[in-house]
């Protein structure tokens with residue numbers, strides 16, 4: 001695989017070997033890990049991946065190389081996960097939205113994408129740095145899915161944006177809103193009285209332009225980078241979910257590493273996670289200011305209670321299996 | 334030699350039947366795909382018609398089945414696109430030999446698709462579901478691959494047989510002359 | 511030689527050899543991918559994964575739906591009415607049907623945004639119509655696939671959205687506006703090209719233009735025209751997306767064929783579906799298996815390698831501009847549009863801006879180059895669809911397309927060296 005160029009792990013198997021010999025072996029065992037990223041490198045998540053790569057290469061003295069393939073050239077999140085789960089080392093690491101694991105039995109991961117779980121960024125980071133986080137990150141590994149989370153990050157809260165101005169939740173009623181096709185998002189849109197509509201992401205710009213859909217939802221940075229503001233220049237900052245992201249690695253690639261190398265990845269992960277926390281809010285505020293300067297109609301939501309009220313049922317049904325755990329997250333604010 | 338071919342040729346009606354059944358399936362898959370897509374559009378405007386979240390994933394999966402099954406049919410019709418520009422400069426026998434070579438390679442590919450595809454579909458099926466339908470296993474998304482492999486193997490065997498027959502029968506006819 | 515270069519050599523080498531040995535292209539791409547995966551020690555299940563991924567994007571569904579629509583219209587009497595209408599319109603002009611084809615693509619491009627969908631829909635209606643009127647089938651197919659590239663330049667264009675997102679900081683709206691004039695230039699060069707060929711080959715020229723006959727034909731073909739209108743009005747008016755319009759158009763042409771023009775009964779419809787499956791059986795598997803091939807080329811970073819090869823070759827801006835086009839054309843021969851745009855844009859755009867090419871102008875260049883790539887062997891989805899819909903062997907289509915490649919290159923050079931072709935229209939709206 002692209003994983004290891006020499007599969008033998010002489011360094012761990014024969015600790016008594018002479019140091020010169022060991023050095024030669026180590027030099028031979030340079031590792032390249034392929035890292036898939038759906039977004040371009042200059043996005044928040046792309047930069048986070050790059051920082052992770054640099055840190056890993058620095059800490060390992062260049063012995064572990066991360067080959068980032070950005071802009072989704074290796075496929076969508078689900079394509080990449082399917083490839084990783086198939087095994088064989090075609091892709092070793094990928095950055096995914098935490099929610100993506102839901103359709104692979106990620107019951108815990110799903111909790112992070114339940115509407116209005118996190119009241120603010122602080123809240124999310126309380127969770128991401130808590131004792132609960134490692135348990136969540138290891139969920140797919142424990143489930144036998146064959147991947148494990150390395151660290152968390154976020155790309156900001158997701159908000160609705162529309163072709164026509166919207167000042168409150170009431171205004172969204174009856175609108176056709178494009179969301180991803182999963183039950184949680186569909187339930188939420190129905191909850192607020194709008195119609196969830198299936199339109200593929202590739203056709204979304206045109207669908208907004210012609211009016212096939214009245215609106216959609218994205219984090220602020222993605223809203224601008226996909227140029228949706230050109231055709232749907234109204235955004236209501238309801239922040240229904242936080243775009244929680246995580247970097248996952250295949251167990252197969254992980255198990256091939258020495259403990260020392262695994263520690264390097266974890267440390268680089270902590271570093272990248274911290275970096276993500278720093279730039280995420282900053283970058284988003286910058287984009288928000290740019291949008292306002294361009295005359296995009298940005299509406300603040302002063303009272304989030306009616307929104308929360310409207311999606312109560314979805315929240316209850318989606319968290320039913322892990323109610324206790326969910327409460328723990330909610331209590332972290 | 335001819336006798337053997339005559340005996341084996343008796344299996345042809347069975348092949349015709351398989352072809353007809355697969356063709357029927359392909360037609361049905363195409364119809365259902367068109368109906369679901371139209372329904373999803375209509376459902377957006379007419380309240381009593383459903384506009385389900387699963388429409389996109391289902392349409393894509395059915396089309397995947399249609400694509401691979403119909404491709405196996407095209408093997409039998411010899412319809413697949415290939416470079417035939419130099420055919421007129423090559424002797425008939427060389428052409429048949431090349432056809433057999435290509436058919437054997439595609440047969441091998443079919444076998445790989447059956448074995449690898451089945452394993453992959455089973456593995457992913459045990460680990461994931463459709464995004465819009467949490468209760469439907471991802472197995473069905475990848476099952477078209479081993480299915481296609483099977484159909485390819487079936488029709489390739491016939492095709493290879495026909496080429497071999499062509500090779501020998503023509504020869505004997507030639508000798509008789 | 512590094513392991514990566516060896517892998518690329520195996521992938522491309524074995525593929526070309528198999529094509530020369532007359533392997534079906536759909537399976538040659540898959541088999542060469544198997545060799546490469548084995549050489550790299552990667553799992554063969556990549557094949558399963560990529561094949562399914564290759565057919566699994568919704569916009570692609572426009573292709574099977576439009577092909578079905580075209581076949582239904584052909585057998586159900588709709589095309590027949592449209593032929594008479596087209597004769598009344600342009601029959602007086604030599605090569606008139608080729609003109610109709612070129613102009614239709616311009617307008618249809620404003621709906622579908624996909625050259626593949628354009629070829630599938632217009633091709634399955636227009637190619638039989640042209641052959642019926644005495645045009646050669648290879649010429650008819652060639653003009654259909656070439657003019658379909660207009661659709662990539664006329665907005666909406668999904669690929670322009672991909673470019674704008676990848677390049678960063680470019681308005682999709684401006685890029686869309688930038689496409690109209692280059693698409694028109696392409697249309698005009700194609701018209702000139704096809705007119706010359708039509709005169710040379712003595713393609714039909716019907717009776718004199720008659721307004722009365724035209725009005726009569728418009729009246730008779732009302733329901734046929736409505737099929738076209740439903741798609742246009744539905745998409746532009748935001749009733750459905752381009753992909754969905756294709757499915758709706760199938761249902762519509764079915765109803766008109768069976769109940770209004772009565773060219774088909776339900777039994778006939780069932781039979782016609784077989785013709786649809788026959789065409790789709792050739793096209794879809796090619797798209798599926800090409801996806802494995804493209805994935806490997808991507809993973810082996812072929813676009814990056816190719817792009818890096820030209821950096822530093824020369825400082826001459828004119829030569830550099832030509833090299834940018836050449837690199838994109840070469841990549842276009844073996845890869846699909848989207849991965850080229852995604853991978854090559856970040857590398858090539860800085861070179862382009864350094865020699866004074868505007869990012870919007872470069873976007874149009876990228877789209878047209880990749881568009882030409884869709885028509886070139888050995889891997890070209892629109893070429894494949896054209897060959898399947900027109901029922902003409904690939905190499906005959908390629909041969910007939912040769913003069914039109916020249917038309918496209920002329921357009922490309924105009925866009926490259928006359929910035930106003932793409933930048934003038936957006937500048938009016940700033």
Ligand code: NA
Nearest residue numbers: 619623661664
């Ligand atoms: Na277009």
Ligand code: NA
Nearest residue numbers: 843883889890
């Ligand atoms: Na090509």
